[in-house]
Amino acid sequence: MPGFLRPLTRAVTFTRGLHLLLGSGIAWVSASIYPGLSSPTLTDWALVLVVPIPLLVAAAMVPAMRRAEGLQARLMLFPGPHARVEGGDADTDVSVAPSSSWRDRARTAVWLVLRLEVGCALVLGTGQLIGMVFAVAGATDEPPETDGLAFPVPHWGWGSLPLCLLLLLAEVAMIMGAGRLMAHAARHLLGPSPSERLNALEERTEQLLERNRIARELHDSIGHALTVAVVQAGAARAAADPAFTERALEAVEETGRAALEDLERVLRVLREDEKPVSGRPTLADAERLLDSARASGAKVDVEVTGPVERLPGPVSREGYRMLQEALTNVLRHSGPVPVRLRIAVDDARIVMNVRNPLPLSSTGVTGRGGSGLRGIRERATLLGGRAATGPDDGEWQVHVELPLA
Structure with missing residues (x-):
């Protein structure tokens, strides 16, 4: 199998994507209340990304939140024996202890906000790429004014097939990149504190x-x-x-x-x-x-x-x-x-x-x-x-x- 397709056979690729989608769930729940998702403007989209932040910061003040996020990160962001990845049993260096200091709480808050923003970006990016695939393949007949796509889509008949494949590969690459970013961030933001290391x-x-x-x-x-x-x-x-x-x-x-x-x-x-x-x-x-x-x-x-x-x-x-x-x-x-x-x-x-x-x-x-x-x-x-x-x-x-x- 070509190297660029191997991520599709690894469970960790999809668990990372699912982890990010779950992290953005609070944004869509709060957005359905305010500012609403019917014909949103750019300001509305900005509010979708900002309104949940105070709730997440308040949640991060609860010591058990760090443990919950650490357990999720260990399970979903890092390859285990199921991932068929060499070194899948390696130490993730992510703590599962509750917050014991204000520094731990602050790091947990930064992690929750980062997970929210990256998850929302992944949802919006996925919506655009999948919508473009449908539009290029002719699976939708909505006019450009109402299809919600940010860029115009060409119609090349059978010649659109390579473009569809490129868009799908871009979707996989986006999921992989976001997953690696969050795995790297988890080691720093959810890693053991100095007292835990001691x-x-x-x-x-x-x-x-x-x-x-x-x-x-x-x-x-x-x-x-x-x-x-x-x-x-x-x-x-x-x-x-x-x-x-x-x-x-x-x-x-x-x-x-x-x-x-x-x-x-x-x-x-x-x-x-x-x-x-x-x-x-x-x-x-x-x-x-x-x-x-x-x-x-x-x-x-x-x-x-x-x-x-x-x-x-x-x-x-x-x-x-x-x-x-x-x-x-x-x-x-x-x-x-x-x-x-x-x-x-x-x-x-x-x-x-x-x-x-x-x-x-x-x-x-x-x-x-x-x-x-x-x-x-x-x-x-x-x-x-x-x-x-x-x-x-x-x-x-x-x-x-x-x-x-």
Whole structure:
């Protein structure tokens, strides 16, 4: 099909035209009352375009009017899946929120007036072009004085057929041009206000932060479970002791079950499931981390001062993940070595310190670490605290300080 005829196969071409015709309806309703449409003069036609404007401006002051116009614009001015247009599912950038400021109301008023005037122009232009087609084709025998056409029409017999086709193409071009004009105007006049854009940006930022948090959760939980499983399997194979192998399998089972619970909880969050899920573990549940580390052969010396069970929820939950990553880091890089854990809680902050001997291949250790240690520092920063990781006095340490306020 020739390119200039393709718009005739697209639904959006006709929905845009219908949108404009509906927008001009108030003009013809008010014109039937004043100034009337029987033998109108040029002044009467000017009044047809002007009289409805105060009504439209008053309607634009209603906040819901912006939402109604936004919904209509999205549905009728922009190509959807039905339009058979490439990119038909693209974001229209037209807001459907009610007016929240006088600036929104003013933009809505300008939009309504523009829709009125363009719609009236389309109706008048369509009347002229279709009337000329009928006159050229000889479908009407009204004299030029009463046919309502602005221009005289030639009568060429069969030679008038090309002129009829040109007039019809001009009608399609007029509808397409008016529709594109209104679609462009809708993006500017009905587009999101600065406050709406800021809210959308904040929502997007929250989503990215949530995804980042979920990624850290999966890294810490699954990484810890896999590390414990690998260490336990290696130790059981080296020990060749049935009793030790049974204890190792129990530790792997317990750690794996905890990891599956964490994975299920995260997946339900991603699916936006309405079913209740178990709460995230806190430092009050840290004993299972210590048990899995001990079952892997590490000798964990723990000293806790202060009421850990009374820590604020966010601090306690993030502290649990930091401790989990610190123990995972020990098992992954140093193996079953002695570990000293010190947790001190007072009225203002919590201090957590994990220390273990440096591995034999620690030459060139920078202390920057991989994504796990970076995640510890990121968690601490988000809570207004700080974290330091790296060699210290011949040992590897993870030192975390978090404020409670």
